[in-house]
Structures are given as C-alpha cells and as structure tokens.
Amino acid sequence: MPSQRRSASSFLWRALRVVGFAMLFAVALTVTRGQNLGYTLIYSICIALICWFCIDMGRFAMGRWMHRDSPVGDRDWPGWPWMLVIILIGSAIGFGAGTALVDRLLGQRSSNLFDTGSLRESLTLLLFALLPAIAITYFFYTRGVVADREALAQAAQRQAAESRLKLLEAQLEPHMLFNTLANLRALITLDPLRAQTMLDQLIAFLRSTLTASRFAQQSLRAEFDRLADYLALIQVRMADRLSVRFDLPEALAEAQVPPLLLQPLVENSIKHGLEAAVDGGAVHIGAARDGDFLLLRVRDTGVGLAEAADTTDAAKRGDAGDGMGATSATAFGLAQVRERLATLYGDQASLTLVPAGDAAGGTLAVIRLPLVRA
Amino acid sequence: MTRPAATAVIAEDEPLLATALAQELAQLWPELKVVATARHGEAAVERALALRPDLVFLDIRMPGSSGIEAAQALSEDWEEGAPLPLIVFVTAYDQYALQAFEHAAIDYVLKPIDAARLAKTCARLQTALGARREVGPSPPAAVEAVEAAVEATLGQLRNLLAAPGIAAAPGPKLSVIQASMGATIHMVPISEVLYFEAADKYLRVITAAREYLIRLSLRQLLPQLDEQSFWQVHRGTVVRADAIAMAVRDDAGKLEIKLRGRPESLPVSRLYAHRFKPM
Numbered sequence: 268m269p270s271q272r273r274s275a276s277s278f279l280w281r282a283l284r285v286v287g288f289a290m291l292f293a294v295a296l297t298v299t300r301g302q303n304l305g306y307t308l309i310y311s312i313c314i315a316l317i318c319w320f321c322i323d324m325g326r327f328a329m330g331r332w333m334h335r336d337s338p339v340g341d342r343d344w345p346g347w348p349w350m351l352v353i354i355l356i357g358s359a360i361g362f363g364a365g366t367a368l369v370d371r372l373l374g375q376r377s378s379n380l381f382d383t384g385s386l387r388e389s390l391t392l393l394l395f396a397l398l399p400a401i402a403i404t405y406f407f408y409t410r411g412v413v414a415d416r417e418a419l420a421q422a423a424q425r426q427a428a429e430s431r432l433k434l435l436e437a438q439l440e441p442h443m444l445f446n447t448l449a450n451l452r453a454l455i456t457l458d459p460l461r462a463q464t465m466l467d468q469l470i471a472f473l474r475s476t477l478t479a480s481r482f483a484q485q486s487l488r489a490e491f492d493r494l495a496d497y498l499a500l501i502q503v504r505m506a507d508r509l510s511v512r513f514d515l516p517e518a519l520a521e522a523q524v525p526p527l528l529l530q531p532l533v534e535n536s537i538k539h540g541l542e543a544a545v546d547g548g549a550v551h552i553g554a555a556r557d558g559d560f561l562l563l564r565v566r567d568t569g570v571g572l573a574e575a576a577d578t579t580d581a582a583k584r585g586d587a588g589d590g591m592g593a594t595s596a597t598a599f600g601l602a603q604v605r606e607r608l609a610t611l612y613g614d615q616a617s618l619t620l621v622p623a624g625d626a627a628g629g630t631l632a633v634i635r636l637p638l639v640r641a
Numbered sequence: 642m643t644r645p646a647a648t649a650v651i652a653e654d655e656p657l658l659a660t661a662l663a664q665e666l667a668q669l670w671p672e673l674k675v676v677a678t679a680r681h682g683e684a685a686v687e688r689a690l691a692l693r694p695d696l697v698f699l700d701i702r703m704p705g706s707s708g709i710e711a712a713q714a715l716s717e718d719w720e721e722g723a724p725l726p727l728i729v730f731v732t733a734y735d736q737y738a739l740q741a742f743e744h745a746a747i748d749y750v751l752k753p754i755d756a757a758r759l760a761k762t763c764a765r766l767q768t769a770l771g772a773r774r775e776v777g778p779s780p781p782a783a784v785e786a787v788e789a790a791v792e793a794t795l796g797q798l799r800n801l802l803a804a805p806g807i808a809a810a811p812g813p814k815l816s817v818i819q820a821s822m823g824a825t826i827h828m829v830p831i832s833e834v835l836y837f838e839a840a841d842k843y844l845r846v847i848t849a850a851r852e853y854l855i856r857l858s859l860r861q862l863l864p865q866l867d868e869q870s871f872w873q874v875h876r877g878t879v880v881r882a883d884a885i886a887m888a889v890r891d892d893a894g895k896l897e898i899k900l901r902g903r904p905e906s907l908p909v910s911r912l913y914a915h916r917f918k919p920m
Contacts (some may be wrong), residue, residue: 403798442702445733446655449752453661502653542654545681607725 281323281407282316288403289315294556303389306373315371318361318400325353345409362396410623430489439476440534445500450503465503472497475527487554487561491515493526494533494552503536508547509537519554522561523639525607531600532565540569540630548629561638566627572622604634612636647770649696651678652685652711653731654703659825662698662731665754670763682706687715695770698750698837702730705856707740709807713876716798717910721894724773724787725794727766737806746802796913803914809864818846827853835884835900836907837862837878849902874898875910888917 274448293311297304329345345353370376447469454462473495491513529552536550548568555562601620608616616636623631648896649666653659666673676692677687682705687698699708699713706714719725719753730749732738748762752896760878773790773881801807818829839859846853859877866879871877886901888909896917897910909917 348865441734445752447663448658448660449733449754450655453755455658457657457660479777502658506656508654542702543704547682 268606275523278323282319285315285319286404288399292399300476306375309373310366314361314365315399316361316459317365317368317421318396319356319403321357321360322354322400322404325357326350329353333341350404351401354404355397359393361400362393423534437474444594446504447500454503459520463556466498468496472500476530476588481592483525484639485526486520487515487522488520490524490529491552491554494529495626496519497530497533498550504543505547508544509541510549512546512549512551514551514553516554516556519556519638520562521641522554523641524561524563524636525611528604528607528634529563532634535600536565536567536569536630540571543570544568548627557635558637559638560635563634563636564631566623566629566631568623568627571628572620572630576602608634608636646672646674648674648676648692648768649698650685650689650692650726651675651698652680652682652703652708653698653700653743654680655700656680658700662754665759666761666763669760670767671755673763680704682711685711686718689726689909690714690718693720693723696729697726701730701735701738708732708913709801712798713802713912715793717876717914720913722740722784722787723791724744727769727784728794729762729766736803741801741804741807744804745797747797762911769802787872791911797917798912799915804920809860811868812864814867815862816852817867818855820854820855821872829853831866834881835862836878836880836902837871847903872913872916874913874916875908876912878907880907 289311290308291302292306292315296302296307296311326345329349330343333349344350386436447465449461451465451469453463463638474495475496495513496509498509502509502511517588535552535553541548541550550568551564551566553564553566555564601618604618608618616634618632618634620630623629647670651662653660663675665677666675666676673696676694677688681703683823684893685697685699685703685708686906697712701708708730712730713853715728718724728747729743730733730738731754732748732749733752738748741747748765750759750762773786779825816831816862818831818834820829829848832850834845834856835849835883837859838847840854841917842856842858843854844857844862846855858905859879863873863879870882871879872882872885880898880900883900884900886899888896888898889906890896896911897905897906899910
C-alpha cells in the first residue's frame with residue numbers, strides 16, 4: 268500500500284507545489300469573483316501554506332502514532348477517514364490563522380471564519396479552504412501511490428533478474444564447467460573416443476540446463492537421462508571415487524515431473540557429500556510410487572550433513588571462488604527445489620533432507636509430489 | 642659435477658588431470674621428474690615430506706584437506722634447515738584465491754592448463770631452483786641463503802593465509818565456551834582459556850584447572866576469537882597471548898612456548914615464529 272516515504276526529502280518541493288495551487292486558486296477567484304489579484308494571491312498563498320503545513324504535520328504525526336508498533340509499512344499515512352478529519356481541522360486552522368495573519372500584516376479587515384456572524388457564511392468560507400485541501404491531498408496521495416508502485420515493480424524486476432542469474436550460475440557452476448573442460452582437454456590426447464563421448468554428454472547437459480525453464484514438465488525417463496549425462500561427466504573426473512545407480516520402475520518412466528527438479532539435489536550430493544570424501548562413494552537415484560504420490564530419492568554415501576558444514580568451510584577456505592559460499596549454494600539449491608514444488612503443487616509436495624541412517628552413512632533427500640501421468 | 646634432476650610431487654584428485662599435468666610438464670621440462678602423485682591433501686603432505694621434492698603442484702579443491710591447508714602443513718612440518726619446496730597452486734575457478742595468489746606473489750596455474758602459461762611458470766621455477774643451487778660451497782653462506790629462501794616462502798604463505806577470501810572473515814566474538822561433559826554443560830569464560838588444541842574432529846579447551854572437549858574445528862573457532870588476545874602458534878594450536886610466559890629455541894632450532902600455570906610447552910611452527918621477536 269502507499270506510503271509517502273519520500274515525504275521528508277520532498278517537503279520543500281511539496282510546499283512549492285502548494286504555492287502553485289494557491290496561485291491558480293487565487294487567479295480563478297479573481298476571474299470568477301472580480302477580486303483584487305494582489306490581495307487574493309497573498310491571502311490564498313498564506314492560507315494554503317498554513318493549511319498544508321497543519322495537514323501534512325497532522326498526517327505525519329497521526330501516521331506515526333497509529334503505526335508506532337510496526338517499524339515498516341505506511342508510517343506516514345493514517346488512512347482516508349482520519350485524513351479527512353485532519354484536513355477539516357487543518358483547513359479550519361489554516362483559514363483562520365492565514366486570514367488573521369494577512370489581515371494584521373496588510374492592515375486589512377476581511378471576514379474571518381470565526382466571527383462572520385452566520386454559520387452559513389462560516390461553512391461556505393470553510394468549504395473554500397476545504398475543497399482545495401482535499402484535492403491537493405488526493406493529488407499528493409495518488410502521486411505517492413504511483414511512485415511506490417514504480418519502486419516496487421523495479422525492486423521485483425531486480426530480484427527476478429538476480430534470481431535468474433543466481434540460478435544460471437548455480438546450474439552452470441564455473442568450477443564444475445572448467446574442471447570438466449580440463450578433463451576433456453586431457454582426454455583429447457589420451458583417449459579421443461572417450462573425449463568424444465564426454466563432449467556429447469557435456470552438450471546434452473548444457474542443452475538441458477539452458478532449456479529446462481522452457482518446459483513445464485518432462486517424463487521421469489528424460490529427467491533420469493539428463494541426470495545420467497551430468498553424473499557421467501562427474502564420473503570422468505572422479506573416476507573410481509564415484510559409483511552411480513539408477514532405479515526407475517518401468518511403470519513410472521512416463522510420470523511427469525518439472526525438468527531438472529532433482530539436479531540441485533544430485534549436485535549437493537556430489538559437491539558436499541562425495542567430492543569431500545577422501546574415498547568417494549556412491550549416489551543412488553530412485554523413484555517409487557506411494558498411492559497417488561511419486562517419491563523421488565537421491566541418496567549418497569558421502570560425508571553427511573553435519574560434517575558437510577565443516578568440510579564446506581574447508582572448501583570455502585580453499586576456494587571461496589564459486590561466486591557464492593558453498594553453504595549458501597547448498598541452501599540455495601534446496602530453497603530452489605522447495606520453491607518450485609510450492610509453486611507447482613502447493614502443500615501437496617514436500618522435500619525432506621535427512622542423514623541416511625544406515626551403516627553406509629551419507630545423506631538422503633526425498634521429494635514427494637503428486638503422481639501425474641502423461 | 643652433474644646436478645641431480647629437479648623433482649616434483651603433484652596433488653590432484655582427478656586422475657586424468659594429474660596425468661595431463663605430468664604430460665605437459667614432461668614436454669616443457671623434460672629433466673623434471675614427477676616422483677609421486679597424490680589424490681588428496683593429506684597424502685600430498687605425506688608423500689612430499691617423505692620424498693622432499695623441489696616442487697609441489699597443489700590442486701586447491703581436494704577431498705580431506707585443501708591445497709592451501711596442505712601448503713600450510715608442509716611448511717610447518719618440513720625439516721628445519723632444508724629449503725622448502727616451491728609451491729604452485731592449480732585451480733579451475735577461484736576468483737578469491739587468484740586474487741590472494743597475485744597478492745602474495747605465489748605461482749598458480751589455471752585448469753584447463755594453458756601450455757604457454759605453464760611454460761612461463763616453468764621458466765620462473767627453473768630460475769628460482771637455479772638460484773638455490775648456485776649458492777657457493779662455503780657452509781655459512783649456504784645456510785644463510787637457505788634461511789633467506791625459507792623466510793621468503795613463509796612470508797608468501799603468511800600473506801596468502803591472511804588474504805581475504807582465504808582467511809575466514811571475523812565474526813561475532815565468543816565470551817563463553819559451552820562444553821558438554823556427560824549431561825552437564827560447562828560454561829567456561831573465554832578469559833579462563835589458556836589454549837585451544839585441535840584433536841581430530843574435536844578441539845581441546847585447556848584452562849589452568851582442567852580441560853574440556855568441544856565439537857568444533859579450529860577453523861570454525863578462529864573467526865570467533867579476538868586475534869589480539871589469542872595467537873595462533875601452529876596450525877593446530879591457538880594460545881591466549883597473556884598466558885605465554887616465554888618462548889625458547891631448543892638446540893635443533895625449534896621454537897617452543899611455556900605457559901603460566903601449565904607444565905607443558907607448546908611447539909611454535911615457523912609459520913608463526915615471527916611473532917616471537919624481542920621488542
């Protein structure tokens with residue numbers, strides 16, 4: 268909702284605008300009622316400024332008082348009902364004080380709000396002050412709303428861009444990419460045939476990563492194939508330190524899942540579970556059916572959750588250079604999966620991450636989501 | 642008199658990359674002998690200490706201890722009086738580490754390895770090794786030259802370890818250590834701690850009266866200590882400065898500190914020995 272957060276900085280600017288309005292008003296009065304322009308200008312400006320000052324201060328004080336317990340939000344805007352009361356009081360004070368002030372300064376004697384002798388005339392005079400005050404307040408209010416909306420839209424756009432960039436950086440993690448290219452370069456001389464296979468896998472991985480966001484769903488078979496490409500690349504690098512097992516029941520092969528949903532979980536298993544383990548280990552990716560739900564499991568026999576925090580520190584100390592700290596990268600990967608699940612399935616889907624709890628140790632991630640068939 | 646060929650140890654967890662580096666080196670520097678390749682940091686330190694190579698190529702990101710930790714361990718455990726091996730770091734993508742290497746003037750190579758860049762590095766290493774071996778036959782001069790070379794390498798490593806992105810950023814300071822013993826949690830004021838010592842995955846917390854174990858690594862603890870009052874004296878030891886009574890150099894040239902109120906003395910590694918100088 269609107270706030271007038273920039274009110275303090277634009278205080279003078281608003282005063283100038285009020286003077287501008289007052290001059291227009293005076294000119295209008297002069298033209299319609301044939302009054303003296305000079306006097307009308309002075310009265311008008313003086314009354315308008317005092318009205319505006321009272322109303323603005325009243326708005327500010329009331330807003331702060333009403334929102335005294337909330338540190339954020341529209342602290343300078345008490346809402347329209349209170350605002351009308353403030354405008355009424357502010358206009359009365361402004362009209363009375365403004366008229367009296369100019370009377371004294373110019374030695375004039377004009378009809379004053381409080382001693383006109385008739386209620387009707389007082390109300391008419393008050394209306395003269397009130398209508399422009401409401402109009403001006405409305406004008407400032409809508410301007411504030413528009414500026415706030417623009418700021419919000421810009422912030423949202425910036426956030427979206429940042430999050431896209433982070434996502435791409437996480438998916439095409441530079442360390443993984445350069446290490447893979449280094450291996451490829453080595454294979455070209457050592458074993459050209461294997462180099463070609465590896466290049467094909469890298470191409471498939473890059474293509475699926477770069478196009479993942481364009482498709483809402485893909486079959487579980489395709490999802491597992493992409494993971495297989497990724498893990499094949501990692502296997503060239505880790506050699507005997509990594510063993511991989513897939514477990515996809517034929518009946519579930521055509522189940523529909525968001526593309527690369529499992530990718531961040533598998534990457535975490537590699538980066539924080541297995542790469543950190545001196546003897547490496549295994550990653551096991553499986554799918555199972557639980558009634559109307561699909562269970563997807565990524566399990567590794569790596570260093571485990573507790574130690575991952577520590578070795579992650581080690582990796583971070585050794586090279587904090589993957590753009591963000593490894594811990595925040597892990598958290599980012601998990602948050603990204605949770606966010607996608609929440610957007611697509613609401614509370615129908617979940618992700619849990621627990622210690623694997625058997626002799627082999629490591630970490631188990633389970634995604635539970637509604638079973639959808641093509 | 643023929644010079645013995647220069648020797649190197651390669652630490653790289655990805656076997657293909659270790660092979661590739663060895664091959665590139667063989668082309669650029671045929672006389673260089675790669676005497677061992679290790680697949681993690683601890684193995685690299687162990688092989689290097691045993692084989693005493695002239696050069697060590699250390700991958701930064703390895704399972705177990707990282708390349709930088711391996712470099713620290715090597716420099717601390719290397720035999721006194723012998724020149725430290727020349728260290729070259731190898732990395733795929735580490736923007737902070739690269740800045741730190743530039744800053745500390747330490748050699749590094751990027752993966753995939755660029756032959757021209759590696760050739761330059763080799764030329765620099767050959768010059769440095771040559772200078773070491775040029776040292777005249779008179780023993781005092783030789784000893785002095787070795788000491789100067791060792792001190793230069795240590796200076797580089799100190800700069801590297803203190804560089805932003807390598808050293809952990811200081812965080813909020815601890816005032817009390819919470820150590821569990823059975824079902825009891827002992828609250829130990831940090832001012833009572835004489836020193837911390839790493840013990841596998843634990844940390845021993847030693848006060849004048851007793852000792853506690855906490856499940857925290859020294860690496861995690863360090864940013865939470867005030868570095869003015871707690872001094873690191875070894876990769877596994879951090880001592881409260883005002884608990885140190887004296888520093889003594891033994892016959893073999895090793896530096897040790899003695900503490901007030903404790904019988905034991907603690908070894909100071911040469912990486913931190915520069916703190917103990919007369920005013």
